[in-house]
Amino acid sequence: MASFRTLDDVNLKGKRVVCRVDLNVPVANSVVTDTTRIDRVAPTMREILNKGGALIVIAHFDRPKGKVIPEMSLKPIASALEKALGHPVRFVFTDWQSQPKVDVKPGECVLMENTRYHAGEEKNDAAFSKMLAGLGDIYVNDAFSAAHRAHSSTEGVAKLIPAYAGRAMEAELKALGAALEAPKRPVIAIVGGAKVSTKLDLLGNLVKKVDALVIGGAMANTFLYAQGHGVGKSLAETDMADTARSIMKTAEESGCAVILPVDAIVANEFKAHAQSHDYGVDAIPANGMILDLGPLSIDRIRSAIDDAHTLVWNGPLGAFEMEPFDAATVAAAAHAAERTKAKKLISVAGGGDTVAALNHAKVAHDFTYVSTAGGAFLEWLEGKTLPGVKALEETEK
Structure with missing residues (x-):
């Protein structure tokens, strides 16, 4: 920077x-x-x-x-x-x-x-x-x-x-610089949310900069579909399958491991405490909706966090607003917070839903830095130049 x-x-x-x-x-x-x-x-x-x-x-x-x-x-x-x-x-x-x-x-x-x-x-x-x-x-x-x-x-x-x-x-610029521009490696990114289409630039930039990328939330369904898995009635952008495959190809060429769900919590209706079951991603029922990651997927994310020295997080892993579909987000956030408190991880998170999710998990104060910037944080993750920051850099020193 x-x-x-x-x-x-x-x-x-x-x-x-x-x-x-x-x-x-x-x-x-x-x-x-x-x-x-x-x-x-x-x-x-x-x-x-x-x-x-x-x-x-x-x-x-x-x-x-x-x-x-x-x-x-x-x-x-x-x-x-x-x-x-x-x-x-x-x-x-x-x-x-x-x-x-x-x-x-x-x-x-x-x-x-x-x-x-x-x-x-x-x-x-x-x-x-x-x-x-x-x-x-x-x-x-x-x-x-x-x-x-x-x-x-x-x-x-x-x-x-x-x-x-x-x-x-x-403080923000120093935290962001430590997270992606001059990070302590390995670096892991966790990206969740609903749509791949709203985070194309973000994913495209991250796979070239991080060592591992965890994809969760409804956008993971699009990637699972692109791999040939059935996703039932889950929210997914099936028309983005080619784009998802392209992102995974770029990740492979860049040496970035993409971590997708191997199991999921599936319900027949989108509401809190709806009856749900854990299924492998190769066995999602046709009338089911994926609302959270399953326990095996959570374990994989914990292991990936254990292997990392730096974490960048944007977006929840499941429908965290509704219990019990907040389990994956809370578990991953708690583990990242624990590693951060032990001084084994630099953790930087941001985005409106992300801040809400970390507050829900009661661990936001344990992360190294939590940005409340929203759009500016996302554009920075996307690798874009921020005019307000550039103007400070251009000032005569």
Whole structure:
């Protein structure tokens, strides 16, 4: 991974710091109901304030599409931000139609209005980027979750004033670099989810970078079908069979072992606690649905994790939202967590369903790093360049 500057590389005292964070958090009745994203960026903001910076926080919220929509204002977020920081936060409304005059002194914090109130934000408009740059002396990006978007607040402004990675961004980039770019081998990837078609780029990139690839979830059914197994009434993309075979061929050529289920938990209906049985993958009943991996498959995954020094995980292994079809996901997650705690494994996971699955297994806190970035994490796994990160790398060192 190319080098990038962090808060260790700048004297913040007396500087006006434009800090881009992700405040796209759930709000109900003007109250933030989940502060996870706020809590992650609070250390960066607190450090800026403690080091004498004048903090100007910018972020987007929802999709107002360039219009001032009161329900999409960041104003309700200010109190939650203030509580997380333990420091006063002053909200500054602006419709972004002209350069806002922001009176903020060193050690003070202001939260600006939704950047998406300006139509130029999502277009990476040069004039709006200049407006944002005009707010401060330096720019700090602590929003990895928005780094896959080439917007004014994530990329444009970073090219106009000195740019630095915030602590959450720094931690994410270091974790991702350790997972795939300079990993301790062997490396294993676990990829689950419903559709092969949504993860083609991901699978295509991983088979060239990892030593073993575990495929689970409904997408494993597509690979089983491609191998000639019957999958009954299971969710499967039969029209993707040639693509699945192509991925397995690329994996073989790259020296990547593809680990597919050898047995599965099958039910006749998709509901929690539906009557189910374990079948070998060569004996799936015609009226059955594969809802989870079987015990033999779980043992194979545990063994593969034992052989690895680095794990990258995206997507659950079965219908984890419904008991007892969460067994494989919970068992694999618990084993990975145990190996991580024993300092025998570096474990990096991300993606919405993945975070939910690890929380369900009560082991998310035991992984080396769990990314809440969603789309940005997936695009990184796919090997794509993230504009928000690239802009930091391109800054004059």
